[in-house]
Amino acid sequence: MNNTSGRLEARFCGVGGQGIVLGSTILAEAAIFYEGKYASQSPTYGSQVRGGPTKVDLIVDTQEILYPKATHLNFFLAIAQSSFKKYFCDIADDCTILIDENLVIDLPEDILVGTHRKLYKIPVMEMAKQEFNNNILANMICLGVTQEVTQVVSTENLLKSIQKSVPAKHYDKNVAAVQMGIELARSRKQQELVV
Amino acid sequence: MSKLAEVDYNQYLRVHKLPTTWCAGCGDGAIMKSLIRALDELQLPRDETAIISGIGCSGRFSGYLDYNTLHVTHGRPLAFATGMKMAHPKGKIIVVSGDGDSLAIGGNHFIHACRRNIDLTLIIINNYTYGLTGGQVSPSTPLDSSSPTAPYGSIEPTFDTCKVAMAAGASFVSRTVVASPLHMDKMIKAGLSHSGFSVVEVMSNCHINWGRKNEYAAAADLIKHLKDRSTFSAEESEADGKHLLGILRQDAEMKEYATTYYQMVEAVQAKMAEKKGA
Amino acid sequence: MPGQIYALTGNQIVARAAIDVGCRFYAGYPISPSSEIAAEMAKALPKVGGAFIQMEDEIASMAAIIGASLTGKKSMTATSGPGFSLKQENLGFACMTEVPCVVVNVMRNGPSTGMPTFPGQGDLMQAKWGTHGDHPIIVLAPAYHREIYDETIRAFNLSEKYRQPVVLLSDETLAQMSGRLEIPDKSELIVINRETPKVGPKEYKPFDQSQGLVPPLASFFEGYRFHVTGLTHDDTGFPTENTTIAEQLLSRMRRKLTENLDDILKWEDYLVDDADILIVSLGSASRSALQAINEARESDGIKVGMFRPITLWPFPEEALKKAARNAKRIIVVEMNEGQMALEVERILHRTIETVLRYNGQMISPDEILNRIKSYESCEAAKV
Numbered sequence: 001m002n003n004t005s006g007r008l009e010a011r012f013c014g015v016g017g018q019g020i021v022l023g024s025t026i027l028a029e030a031a032i033f034y035e036g037k038y039a040s041q042s043p044t045y046g047s048q049v050r051g052g053p054t055k056v057d058l059i060v061d062t063q064e065i066l067y068p069k070a071t072h073l074n075f076f077l078a079i080a081q082s083s084f085k086k087y088f089c090d091i092a093d094d095c096t097i098l099i100d101e102n103l104v105i106d107l108p109e110d111i112l113v114g115t116h117r118k119l120y121k122i123p124v125m126e127m128a129k130q131e132f133n134n135n136i137l138a139n140m141i142c143l144g145v146t147q148e149v150t151q152v153v154s155t156e157n158l159l160k161s162i163q164k165s166v167p168a169k170h171y172d173k174n175v176a177a178v179q180m181g182i183e184l185a186r187s188r189k190q191q192e193l194v195v
Numbered sequence: 196m197s198k199l200a201e202v203d204y205n206q207y208l209r210v211h212k213l214p215t216t217w218c219a220g221c222g223d224g225a226i227m228k229s230l231i232r233a234l235d236e237l238q239l240p241r242d243e244t245a246i247i248s249g250i251g252c253s254g255r256f257s258g259y260l261d262y263n264t265l266h267v268t269h270g271r272p273l274a275f276a277t278g279m280k281m282a283h284p285k286g287k288i289i290v291v292s293g294d295g296d297s298l299a300i301g302g303n304h305f306i307h308a309c310r311r312n313i314d315l316t317l318i319i320i321n322n323y324t325y326g327l328t329g330g331q332v333s334p335s336t337p338l339d340s341s342s343p344t345a346p347y348g349s350i351e352p353t354f355d356t357c358k359v360a361m362a363a364g365a366s367f368v369s370r371t372v373v374a375s376p377l378h379m380d381k382m383i384k385a386g387l388s389h390s391g392f393s394v395v396e397v398m399s400n401c402h403i404n405w406g407r408k409n410e411y412a413a414a415a416d417l418i419k420h421l422k423d424r425s426t427f428s429a430e431e432s433e434a435d436g437k438h439l440l441g442i443l444r445q446d447a448e449m450k451e452y453a454t455t456y457y458q459m460v461e462a463v464q465a466k467m468a469e470k471k472g473a
Numbered sequence: 474m475p476g477q478i479y480a481l482t483g484n485q486i487v488a489r490a491a492i493d494v495g496c497r498f499y500a501g502y503p504i505s506p507s508s509e510i511a512a513e514m515a516k517a518l519p520k521v522g523g524a525f526i527q528m529e530d531e532i533a534s535m536a537a538i539i540g541a542s543l544t545g546k547k548s549m550t551a552t553s554g555p556g557f558s559l560k561q562e563n564l565g566f567a568c569m570t571e572v573p574c575v576v577v578n579v580m581r582n583g584p585s586t587g588m589p590t591f592p593g594q595g596d597l598m599q600a601k602w603g604t605h606g607d608h609p610i611i612v613l614a615p616a617y618h619r620e621i622y623d624e625t626i627r628a629f630n631l632s633e634k635y636r637q638p639v640v641l642l643s644d645e646t647l648a649q650m651s652g653r654l655e656i657p658d659k660s661e662l663i664v665i666n667r668e669t670p671k672v673g674p675k676e677y678k679p680f681d682q683s684q685g686l687v688p689p690l691a692s693f694f695e696g697y698r699f700h701v702t703g704l705t706h707d708d709t710g711f712p713t714e715n716t717t718i719a720e721q722l723l724s725r726m727r728r729k730l731t732e733n734l735d736d737i738l739k740w741e742d743y744l745v746d747d748a749d750i751l752i753v754s755l756g757s758a759s760r761s762a763l764q765a766i767n768e769a770r771e772s773d774g775i776k777v778g779m780f781r782p783i784t785l786w787p788f789p790e791e792a793l794k795k796a797a798r799n800a801k802r803i804i805v806v807e808m809n810e811g812q813m814a815l816e817v818e819r820i821l822h823r824t825i826e827t828v829l830r831y832n833g834q835m836i837s838p839d840e841i842l843n844r845i846k847s848y849e850s851c852e853a854a855k856v
């Protein structure tokens with residue numbers, strides 16, 4: 001799906017406090033620092049409250065990004081029902097949608113109808129809790145899925161960026177969570193091939 | 196009986212800017228001379244001292260005194276002074292203001308300068324009114340006073356400048372009256388010698404724009420009235436609402452803002468150097 | 474030397490550039506969407522020995538930077554709409570007393586409290602006329618991350634060079650979005666400091682007209698003991714009611730800018746030479762315009778170009794006239810009800826079209842493209 005134009009438009013949304021901006025920042029910085037690309041992040045900017053719907057739009061391009069708002073989302077991630085409803089509007093025909101199926105239950109029935117969209121339902125919160133005993137790592141699992149689906153940067157550069165962004169003592173755990181996301185997405189892709 | 200110190204006033208004045216624009220008998224002249232006597236006695240280095248004033252008759256102080264001087268917008272001299280002090284912490288900065296300038300339009304800056312306890316001296320000349328604009332009601336105009344903006348008598352409750360200053364956290368608070376030059380000298384000198392935010396309220400006469408409308412048209416009558424309305428007794432002040440004179444608070448231990456800031460700067464830089472060395 | 478690559482938000486870039494150009498005093502008050510500039514300065518200034526203070530209100534923070542600048546320190550404050558309104562009083566004082574300082578206004582959608590976390594460009598006229606009385610003002614309006622850096626540097630330089638407050642107009646979009654920034658090597662940085670007096674304290678006149686349009690400015694506490702007042706003043710800085718001197722003072726302050734336009738004005742011409750349609754836009758709105766122009770040229774073969782003022786005030790009038798010479802249509806694109814459109818109309822004396830938005834949303838490239846094409850197609854139909 002890493003489109004031929006070399007441009008990725010992604011949106012990550014959840015509720016304040018889930019740490020979704022970090023995943024976006026890691027990708028953006030991997031693109032900027034290690035691949036010489038342009039990346040722009042426009043977070044929702046509102047009253048600074050926990051628990052409210054929040055999103056960040058990430059655009060990665062090989063050229064300077066002019067209009068910084070996403071209009072044709074190639075990747076859309078939602079880990080809260082409220083933010084899914086509020087922000088799914090700009091998804092493109094080829095968008096890969098990742099939702100936490102425990103948290104986003106109510107989807108429009110026709111969301112895939114007549115499109116090339118793909119829907120990944122992965123209970124990232126539950127998995128993070130089970131595997132790492134830490135909810136916050138759900139966003140790293142999501143980052144792994146995003147990475148595998150979009151291939152917007154190389155995995156090597158993604159890891160470099162993680163190293164830069166997270167404290168050294170948490171690096172291994174974060175990488176393990178990202179790796180888990182990558183594996184999940186890979187197996188999903190294989191299933192699709194089989195089907 | 197002690198006498199006023201003999202001083203060559205001209206040495207401290209921009210004599211070519213004299214005579215002053217103040218009305219004959221105005222307390223501002225007496226206060227400026229008192230300030231000069233204090234400056235002379237303390238021998239504050241001239242080039243390291245700045246005088247800042249706002250709008251009103253008190254605003255004219257900065258023009259007459261031969262120092263680094265700044266005459267700013269209405270009510271804002273403390274805000275300009277705060278910036279100047281923080282940028283140049285070695286400087287001695289004196290703010291001369293009035294009751295309208297400091298208690299009304301500049302009220303917010305006043306309470307926050309007190310709260311920070313930043314090393315500035317505020318001489319606040321309280322003449323009960325907005326003299327320069329014709330005697331309108333200020334936050335210190337006595338109740339029932341007649342004024343162009345209170346033609347049927349003022350119904351505005353008043354501020355007690357010193358109580359506000361103490362409640363807001365100033366470490367030096369004093370009040371004096373223009374009728375007692377020796378006491379005025381003492382208070383201004385003590386204020387200037389203090390390190391921290393020092394407030395010296397001087398009860399002064401505007402016989403022209405407050406007095407004439409309130410039965411004190413002659414300077415001498417109003418000065419005498421101010422003296423009668425002042426007391427050194429806290430009890431009498433409580434009982435009769437008279438202006439309590441003297442040093443009402445003096446706390447040399449209280450943390451001064453600019454010093455605290457630059458200590459923090461040193462600590463940050465020391466930590467940086469340590470990190471670099473490691 | 475190649476510069477260093479960073480990923481920063483617009484607000485972070487302003488602070489970064491300010492420190493790089495030597496800003497050593499910041500006073501501010503919290504307001505969205507500019508607050509991060511204060512936070513960055515609070516972190517950075519102690520490291521370089523500078524002073525940061527959060528003042529009790531917007532008025533006080535404007536006053537504080539003027540007080541600080543008079544000691545010779547480069548000073549800045551940042552705010553947004555409501556705060557910019559409050560700063561106008563002392564911004565006028567800085568104009569009148571010719572004290573260098575930089576005021577950043579991160580525009581949000583107004584009026585009044587408006588939409589505090591949404592972008593707007595509704596303060597263009599306020600930036601020029603906000604404080605009372607005729608007064609000179611320089612206003613810069615960057616559109617890209619690197620330009621925010623460069624224009625912040627230039628804001629300080631112009632302010633020091635012309636003894637003049639300079640307003641940097643950012644907006645919520647630019648301020649909050651993070652992106653790639655290449656900061657030039659320190660050796661490439663041009664830093665201008667105010668001219669200080671060459672004469673001793675006795676001969677020094679802080680507003681001496683015989684010293685040219687920009688008389689040197691002494692600092693407080695350095696032995697000069699001069700007077701600064703917001704009242705109309707003579708060469709020595711003392712108040713005067715002499716009407717001839719009053720006129721000379723205001724004329725000189727105006728001429729400081731009008732006679733140095735070559736140095737102060739900056740703009741971008743984008744594909745204007747063959748353009749049938751000229752878009753005039755600025756700041757973040759111009760990014761959408763640029764995308765629309767590229768698409769119109771590539772996909773539809775329509776010859777569109779853009780004129781973009783980077784110095785907004787004084788407006789680059791002659792440059793606009795030149796850019797518009799061959800254009801058959803002029804479209805002004807801005808996030809307000811047509812403030813710059815008024816200026817463009819005044820300068821070009823011709824009918825102009827507009828693409829405006831004043832609801833807190835950015836103008837999208839498609840909206841601009843539609844305007845470019847819809848008219849084009851109806852023109853074609855006429856033929």
